[in-house]
Amino acid sequence: MNIIPDFIARRLVGNRAHWPKVVRLSAWLNRVGLYFLAQARISLRLIYPDGRYTSDHDFIVSQYALQDKIRAVLARYRADGSAYKYFFGQPYQGMGMAGIFGDRLTDYRFDDYELRRFIRSGDRVLDIGCNCGFIGILASYRTACQTTGIDINPYMIEIGQLAAEHLRVADLVELRAGRLQDYDPGPVFDVVFSFATHWTDDNNYRVSIDDHMARMASYLKPGGMMIFETHCNDVGNPEFYAAMEGAKRLFAFDGFHKMTDSDTRELYLMQRR
Numbered sequence: 001m002n003i004i005p006d007f008i009a010r011r012l013v014g015n016r017a018h019w020p021k022v023v024r025l026s027a028w029l030n031r032v033g034l035y036f037l038a039q040a041r042i043s044l045r046l047i048y049p050d051g052r053y054t055s056d057h058d059f060i061v062s063q064y065a066l067q068d069k070i071r072a073v074l075a076r077y078r079a080d081g082s083a084y085k086y087f088f089g090q091p092y093q094g095m096g097m098a099g100i101f102g103d104r105l106t107d108y109r110f111d112d113y114e115l116r117r118f119i120r121s122g123d124r125v126l127d128i129g130c131n132c133g134f135i136g137i138l139a140s141y142r143t144a145c146q147t148t149g150i151d152i153n154p155y156m157i158e159i160g161q162l163a164a165e166h167l168r169v170a171d172l173v174e175l176r177a178g179r180l181q182d183y184d185p186g187p188v189f190d191v192v193f194s195f196a197t198h199w200t201d202d203n204n205y206r207v208s209i210d211d212h213m214a215r216m217a218s219y220l221k222p223g224g225m226m227i228f229e230t231h232c233n234d235v236g237n238p239e240f241y242a243a244m245e246g247a248k249r250l251f252a253f254d255g256f257h258k259m260t261d262s263d264t265r266e267l268y269l270m271q272r273r
Helices: 006-014 016-045 054-079 106-112 134-143 154-166 209-219 238-249
Strands: 124-128 146-151 173-177 189-195 220-229 257-260 265-272
Touching: 016 054, 054 154, 106 134, 124 134, 124 209, 134 146, 134 154, 134 173, 134 189, 146 154, 154 173, 189 209, 209 220, 209 238
Parallel strands: 124 146, 124 189, 146 173, 189 220
Antiparallel strands: 220 265, 257 265
8 A cells, every 4th residue: 555646756756865864754654653563462461461572572671762862863963964864864874673673685685695595693703884784694593603894874773782782692692883994703604694785875885806705704604605796787787797717716606596686687696815
């Protein structure tokens, strides 16, 4: 059901100047929806005075409380003139199961990328340029792996920490604010996520594919796996594919490969030699 008439929606999205308004409206609708969902659980609890449904009641109602905490972080984020703004001041990543509004939905990406095939309980996972760190958080939630996420934006890291606490996996998740260039943990990880982060829109990380692959290999144990997502403009670019051929001196990746995001990006499974 579309509550916005099609002719209005077309006028809004047809003019890029209106996009921030559309995003703000969408974020508001998400908040309103969570409010009514929480009220539905509160109402249902009235007919079960014996306390059944307490756990799912608390989990769903706390989604709405989580929004207030995130809104406070986003207010500081938008007021910080030095912070690079993704998605018009909203989180770039969203997470449906935590009720968090964002541009790219983590729950869908986790399943579409088939990440459960490659992560085991107890694995050490590094998510570089993780934004809010939601993919790593969801990996810990679903597989009991240990996740480290690093991103230069401290506000997104703070939102990720709130989400990890909400999902009760804070003991499995470590999120850090800082530059990837300054991060040197040694080759300690079983899996590295590099999701459209071999260069960044804010220009804080601009290196060649060769340099990026060498850095990723340095984080991995021998035989460890990197799950690598391209940017949209890499697809069909001969220079990108030539650089990827050079990466074969560090990684084997002739196996798993798929198109994602309506065939606008590519996903590679790469094993450190």
